[in-house]
Amino acid sequence: MDYQKKGIPKQTGLFYGADYNPDQWQHAPEILERDIALMKEVGVTSASIGIFAWTALEPQEGRYQFEWLDRIMDRFAEEGMFVFLATPSGSKPIWLSEKYPEVRRLGIDGLRENSGRRHNHCLSSKVYREKTRAINTALAERYGQHPALALWHVGNEFSGECHCEHCRLAFQNWLKERYHTLDALNDAWWSAFWNHTYSDWGEIQTHDPSIDALQLDWMRFVNDQHVLFMLNEMEPLRELTPGIPCTTNFMGTHESTNYWQWAEHVDCIANDLYPLPDDRKDTWRNAIRADFIHTMMRGMSGGKPWMLMECSPSSVNWGGINQLKRPGVHRQEVLQAVANGASTVHYFQWRKGRGGFEKYHGAVVDHEGSNRSRVFQDCAAIGAELKSLAPLGEHDCPTAEVALLYDWESRWALKSSKGPKVLKEEGPFASDLYSETCFDHYEALTQNGLSVDVVSTKSDLSHYKVLVLPALYFVEDALASRIRAFVEKGGNVVGTYLTAYVDSSNRCHLGGFPGAGLREVFGIWNEELDNLHDETRVILEGEVQGVARDLAERIHLEGASTLAQAASEFYAGHPLVTHMDYGEGSACYIAARLEMPALCAFYQHLREKVGLERTVACDLPQGVVFRKRKSADGTLGFLFNYTRETKRIGLGEGKWFAFGEPETIYAGSLELAPYATLTLRL
Ligand code: GLA
Ligand code: ZN
16 A cells, blocks of 8 residues: 555655646647746656646557657656656547547436547446557556656546446446346345336346435446456556556545545555635635545555645636635645645646636646746745655554544435435535535544544454444444444444444335344434424433434434433434443434534533543634644644634643744644644644
């Protein structure tokens, strides 16, 4: 997993750079040469090159032209900079998609897309797989030994789906492997519903909203198919350049990609993140979502440093309103990733193109072209700061005591089940009920000063004190047994509404929720789910007070005790937050979507009961976060104010030392300006 172990020339610090498109500037060698000078000024160590350069590399079928790329690779090597060389599958040459229409996707409506756009190849097309292998092989043969080559950046943000005949056949074959017989499939899919019983594999469609199990399996299949596509691309690279790591850029909590699975196949974790701050609102919730995603990337890389492969140095161009980042916000975003284990910070994009969809997307170098822009200067200052943070390099953050499970399959199963409330939250991140529930819990834990590890259903849980399972909707027996064993051995588990409703085919568990045996572990029976209108609030009373919204379950105690109960609605008096002693540990159930003050109060209760250690001994105001990361010279601290207001922090007896400024010592209390970030030596 560690890309440096795989032979990247050892960096003394962090990688800092951008997506770079010299293929679009071949007619202007003076600009390319100027880029190198500007890169040196900003502190660039590396660039991702060639992501969308297929036509520049292969202008006609089988006729390669590499000379322009030779020059760029050589110039990078001369300057001691590295290239993350892309395979160009992210967008198809027009000659290719015109000659081989099968590489273009078919929509649910059965219509084939026109040539053009990007990230839209058929996942199953043999032709496309052959063509990508051929160009990848040519790239590996030409640049495998080049001193500038540090990493293979395979494709770009793989996603989406295709409903063509090849994909349909591949889906049917995938189902055959999973279920072996049609009887087993019909049973698993509950296909007697509305006459969906299949008598031939060939009858199965790629899309049918009335069969929830089909949708779930389709999402699994599409994910698998992307992974296979990526592995097909990686095969020649791994064969020809065994010392060069391969990765692809993830998209955080993107809905259709189960990155836990992808993570098993890449050499290092790389992620793209565009938080889109909006200064009309507090950026706090956005910061929480970004923090969650960074933490998950750290989890996917097995605790090792990971790469922030794309972020914007300024505004994006694809948001609703593309607001500039307010002063401090950009530095804060970068340091947030670094504080959470990123050892690479790359931008999209180095230089604004003159035309095309992204000509107004933020870039380090503007159309004006000099080093005088505000953004350029900002990036140069960050480059210098990252250089000073070089000791962080290969080091990571301390392991947390709390694990939070994020599971795409639960998310997919919930998404394809009609009934539970669908949230309409805004934000740049996919924000469905499943993910928002995860973010809620992450926020409340963070607000309690706790650090969290985001884990998968396969992660080792043995060293955690607390395991949080937000909306873990799909639970099969094996996972239920692991959860039970965790509690029996003294772990404390927190479950929420929607826990263990369905099995692996999205069929409801019989015998009462939570199913798969978890009813006994939580000591409750969840009889029914109340989906609340947006304006409805349910009042809570008891040890945890406040209100709940969106969803509330009417549950009964079966051994658990009540921490809070409903004080409104017809289920007033029914428990909403419960505690159960089980084995050596405990299991809490939160049956409604608590608003943040109540959820924070719950976690404060748990923190005190279990004796969880906070990242820092003092109380932090709302919107302020402290993170730690190990470094070659001890541990560093990062203090963030993610709000629009100045925050005062009382340090008690403690003293803090500014990183890189030995004479600056904080004692008593300190003020943190809006969006300010302090780096500290601990
Ligand atoms: C994605 C893509 C990039 C670019 C950026 C713009 O992350 O990977 O090629 O389009 O979005 O924000
Ligand atoms: Zn297809």
